[in-house]
Amino acid sequence: MSKKYVYLFSEGNANMRELLGGKGANLAEMTNIGLPVPQGFTITTEACTQYYEDGQKINDEIQAEIMEYITKLEGITGKKFGDLENPLLVSVRSGARASMPGMMDTILNLGLNEDVVKVLAEKSGNPRWAYDCYRRFIQMYSDVVMEVGKKYFEELIDKMKAERGVTQDVELTADDLKELAEQFKAEYKEKVGADFPTDPVDQMMGAVKAVFRSWNNPRAIVYRRMNDIPGSWGTAVNVQSMAFGNMGDDCGTGVAFTRNPATGEKKLFGEFLTNAQGEDVVAGIRTPMPISEMSEKFPEAFAQFEKVCKILEDHYHDMQDMEFTVENGKLYMLQTRNGKRTPAAALKIACDLVDEGMIDEKQAVAMIDPRTLDTLLHPQFDGEVLKKTPVIGSALAASPGAACGKVVFSAEDAKAWADRGEKVVLVRLETSPEDIEGMKAAQGILTVRGGMTSHAAVVARGMGKCCVSGCGAIKMDEENKQFELSGKTFHEGDWLSIDGSTGKIYDGAIPTVDASIGGEFGRVMGWADQYRRLKVRTNADTPHDAAQARKFGAEGIGLCRTEHMFFDADRIPAIRRMICSDTVEQREAALAVLEPMQQSDFEGIYEAMEGLPVTIRFLDPPLHEFVPTDEADIELLAKDMGKSVAEIKAIIAGLHEFNPMMGHRGCRLAVTYPEIAAMQTRAVIKAALNVQAKHPEWNMVPEIMIPLVGEVKELAYVKKVVVETADAIIKEAGSSMKYLVGTMIEIPRAALTADEIAKQADFFSFGTNDLTQMTFGFSRDDAGKFLDAYYDKKIYENDPFAKLDQTGVGKLVDMACKLGRSTNPHLHLGVCGEHGGDPSSVEFFHRTGLDYVSCSPFRVPIARLAAAQAAIKESK
Numbered sequence: 001m002s003k004k005y006v007y008l009f010s011e012g013n014a015n016m017r018e019l020l021g022g023k024g025a026n027l028a029e030m031t032n033i034g035l036p037v038p039q040g041f042t043i044t045t046e047a048c049t050q051y052y053e054d055g056q057k058i059n060d061e062i063q064a065e066i067m068e069y070i071t072k073l074e075g076i077t078g079k080k081f082g083d084l085e086n087p088l089l090v091s092v093r094s095g096a097r098a099s100m101p102g103m104m105d106t107i108l109n110l111g112l113n114e115d116v117v118k119v120l121a122e123k124s125g126n127p128r129w130a131y132d133c134y135r136r137f138i139q140m141y142s143d144v145v146m147e148v149g150k151k152y153f154e155e156l157i158d159k160m161k162a163e164r165g166v167t168q169d170v171e172l173t174a175d176d177l178k179e180l181a182e183q184f185k186a187e188y189k190e191k192v193g194a195d196f197p198t199d200p201v202d203q204m205m206g207a208v209k210a211v212f213r214s215w216n217n218p219r220a221i222v223y224r225r226m227n228d229i230p231g232s233w234g235t236a237v238n239v240q241s242m243a244f245g246n247m248g249d250d251c252g253t254g255v256a257f258t259r260n261p262a263t264g265e266k267k268l269f270g271e272f273l274t275n276a277q278g279e280d281v282v283a284g285i286r287t288p289m290p291i292s293e294m295s296e297k298f299p300e301a302f303a304q305f306e307k308v309c310k311i312l313e314d315h316y317h318d319m320q321d322m323e324f325t326v327e328n329g330k331l332y333m334l335q336t337r338n339g340k341r342t343p344a345a346a347l348k349i350a351c352d353l354v355d356e357g358m359i360d361e362k363q364a365v366a367m368i369d370p371r372t373l374d375t376l377l378h379p380q381f382d383g384e385v386l387k388k389t390p391v392i393g394s395a396l397a398a399s400p401g402a403a404c405g406k407v408v409f410s411a412e413d414a415k416a417w418a419d420r421g422e423k424v425v426l427v428r429l430e431t432s433p434e435d436i437e438g439m440k441a442a443q444g445i446l447t448v449r450g451g452m453t454s455h456a457a458v459v460a461r462g463m464g465k466c467c468v469s470g471c472g473a474i475k476m477d478e479e480n481k482q483f484e485l486s487g488k489t490f491h492e493g494d495w496l497s498i499d500g501s502t503g504k505i506y507d508g509a510i511p512t513v514d515a516s517i518g519g520e521f522g523r524v525m526g527w528a529d530q531y532r533r534l535k536v537r538t539n540a541d542t543p544h545d546a547a548q549a550r551k552f553g554a555e556g557i558g559l560c561r562t563e564h565m566f567f568d569a570d571r572i573p574a575i576r577r578m579i580c581s582d583t584v585e586q587r588e589a590a591l592a593v594l595e596p597m598q599q600s601d602f603e604g605i606y607e608a609m610e611g612l613p614v615t616i617r618f619l620d621p622p623l624h625e626f627v628p629t630d631e632a633d634i635e636l637l638a639k640d641m642g643k644s645v646a647e648i649k650a651i652i653a654g655l656h657e658f659n660p661m662m663g664h665r666g667c668r669l670a671v672t673y674p675e676i677a678a679m680q681t682r683a684v685i686k687a688a689l690n691v692q693a694k695h696p697e698w699n700m701v702p703e704i705m706i707p708l709v710g711e712v713k714e715l716a717y718v719k720k721v722v723v724e725t726a727d728a729i730i731k732e733a734g735s736s737m738k739y740l741v742g743t744m745i746e747i748p749r750a751a752l753t754a755d756e757i758a759k760q761a762d763f764f765s766f767g768t769n770d771l772t773q774m775t776f777g778f779s780r781d782d783a784g785k786f787l788d789a790y791y792d793k794k795i796y797e798n799d800p801f802a803k804l805d806q807t808g809v810g811k812l813v814d815m816a817c818k819l820g821r822s823t824n825p826h827l828h829l830g831v832c833g834e835h836g837g838d839p840s841s842v843e844f845f846h847r848t849g850l851d852y853v854s855c856s857p858f859r860v861p862i863a864r865l866a867a868a869q870a871a872i873k874e875s876k
Contacts, residue, residue, distance in 0.1 A: 021236030023095025040240030048234030092207040109137035113198035131177035243332035264348030343372040347520035370865040392486040395471035397503035398457035403444025403466040404497035411438025431456040466500035528868035535852035546608035549857035556613035558854020559832035591679040602687035611698025624655040666708025710747040746770035751812035758820035768833030804841035839866035846870035
């Protein structure tokens with residue numbers, strides 16, 4: 001056989017993650033270090049890839065290997081599939097390389113049928129347990145393999161509980177569950193049109209196919225896109241002999257973390273349910289008890305579990321998230337993985353592990369996901385207002401942060417409302433993986449059921465979303481889109497505020513204040529700054545944004561857009577006069593009004609950046625963006641210019657362009673109207689001279705950036721205007737100030753002719769937003785209409801505007817760097833598109849040899865950490 005597609009747990013190890021997936025590799029590793037793991041085997045990620053290559057079929061070779069390993073597992077356990085003496089039951093779970101909690105589907109108790117369940121009931125002397133396993137298996141298999149929705153089965157359970165006058169599943173008797181299993185099979189037959197499968201081998205192949213299929217279910221695709229996980233990886237399948245937590249009161253199941261995933265505190269954190277199976281804890285259907293209470297129920301198993309936690313943390317050198325089962329008082333470990341954690345917990349755990357001597361500073365920097373830092377820097381509720389606001393409910397503080405928004409009751413509504421600019425809080429009985437897009441769109445999530453390790457809690461923490469879970473005091477009426485809490489009825493669209501750090505719920509909208517950043521943040525950032533080579537600047541157009549970015553560690557401004565300054569009410573008339581002028585003199589007179597305003601803006605920005613480099617981009621957008629559209633404004637402009645309304649309308653009509661993105665904008669404006677470039681140069685240089693005079697200790701070197709150059713002669717023409725203007729002012733001031741003139745590389749032709757352009761430029765800054773538009777040939781504003789179809793059809797895996805297309809656009813960036821430095825070895829290279837704050841793009845820019853990245857203020861820490869991680873990765 002050419003390839004091995006199946007491995008026993010005893011044949012693998014932690015380094016085989018790519019082949020066995022995270023769960024399979026960790027089950028193998030736990031087996032190797034002697035922990036109590038129910039044995040089984042892993043079907044590799046390559047088998048998943050092969051399944052898709054074979055047209056979504058498991059080929060004969062792989063089927064035969066699976067059968068061979070079923071026989072091996074029967075030998076290990078002493079039990080047999082479908083046997084009426086000692087039947088083997090297994091769980092079938094997915095496990096990709098990267099942890100994707102709740103994204104893919106699990107089946108428990110596989111191997112049961114009418115005959116086997118009778119044997120189990122008789123042999124165990126526990127028919128309630130046997131039929132509980134059977135009804136769960138039918139429900140999971142129907143849902144996961146045959147795609148018959150869970151809700152049909154849940155309705156049958158609720159109906160039976162109502163008839164029996166009970167509220168909990170555990171209160172149903174063996175006969176009730178036996179009857180329920182029959183009802184489930186009838187429901188299956190009605191929905192599927194065939195009898196429920198009884199042959200365990202058929203069940204197994206159906207389940208394996210379902211796990212492979214689930215790799216491409218919509219929620220898995222959304223999660224992958226959010227977390228940069230390639231679709232080509234595929235998922236492994238783990239087949240594991242069952243350990244039963246639902247055999248009675250000396251059994252149970254739990255999920256635990258070796259440290260608190262919300263705060264990072266070094267203390268066992270988790271939840272436990274007696275007489276339950278693993279899905280009950282994670283699905284949040286019953287509200288569990290804290291892990292500490294397990295020591296009273298199962299003292300021996302708990303003592304063993306505490307030892308296992310220490311062994312695992314010492315082994316993996318990271319906080320672990322574990323699932324386990326206790327069967328008749330005996331502990332079984334079902335999985336371990338590096339635990340998902342909040343951004344604040346990630347920083348605390350990294351610092352604590354360094355202080356405990358478990359990892360070094362480099363490892364601490366490498367273990368934090370840069371994208372999560374964003375949430376740490378976002379606002380919290382205003383403490384003063386909070387004190388005066390009555391708390392209307394309190395539940396579990398599942399994921400920290402503050403959120404206020406209008407109440408919505410479904411993921412679809414959350415997405416639709418957010419798309420039209422509304423802030424929403426998603427209120428659900430419990431969330432399920434289908435809700436992921438709605439959770440992403442919401443400001444925060446509030447659930448009625450579920451604990452700290454429910455789906456809502458785990459996914460919200462991973463996203464850095466605020467979440468409060470398990471608020472049982474809510475009386476939910478999803479059908480009528482309303483709920484009742486503290487005697488008040490909340491309808492869709494009512495304002496609600498939730499605090500995921502305390503679990504408190506407030507009526508109305510509470511204002512927020514900027515986050516205060518803890519000491520661990522500074523420590524980790526300090527380590528990151530030691531290891532990174534790339535500088536990190538910010539994109540900022542106002543002194544306020546510049547000061548904010550400085551607070552987050554920005555080392556300059558990589559993009560200051562001057563056009564944003566023209567839209568103020570006191571400035572727009574002057575720019576409109578300039579556009580409607582007939583002569584150069586009229587234009588210059590209008591520009592003379594704007595010049596001191598621009599100068600004062602630049603002085604404010606220079607002051608905020610305290611002598612650090614500031615790159616100012618000259619006017620970029622097409623002129624039609626500045627002209628009035630409102631009749632009253634047109635009349636006002638006509639009066640101001642001494643022209644008729646018809647003449648002004650003719651000028652406005654003349655500015656209309658069929659494709660403004662590729663129209664009269666960027667350096668083309670300065671070529672047509674050099675007086676604009678001259679005015680902006682005077683404002684930049686005078687501002688720099690004034691600030692230099694105030695702060696002799698600073699070394700002011702203004703950086704002037706000419707946008708949208710595609711031909712070296714364009715740059716040479718505009719640069720001549722800039723140099724003549726700047727030199728005259730500097731000479732007149734008796735100064736020796738230096739300045740730089742560079743260009744944005746945002747047109748593919750500029751990248752292709754970068755060796756020529758570099759002869760005229762002191763620096764290149766890659767405008768990757770426009771470079772992406774021009775290279776792909778679609779506009780950022782319109783691409784949303786069809787990109788979803790491209791994701792569905794696997795043409796693109798990511799939004800090229802969020803994550804740099806390294807294959808195409810990246811090739812142009814790399815080429816421009818090499819060509820540019822071949823003719824100008826002193827050329828500075830940076831990037832100022834939003835890609836400058838995307839971790840995978842930052843790694844690419846590091847490898848390509850750029851000097852700096854520039855991004856929005858709140859993404860500066862992300863870029864600092866990503867740059868350090870890129871340098872650490874390269875040094876390995």
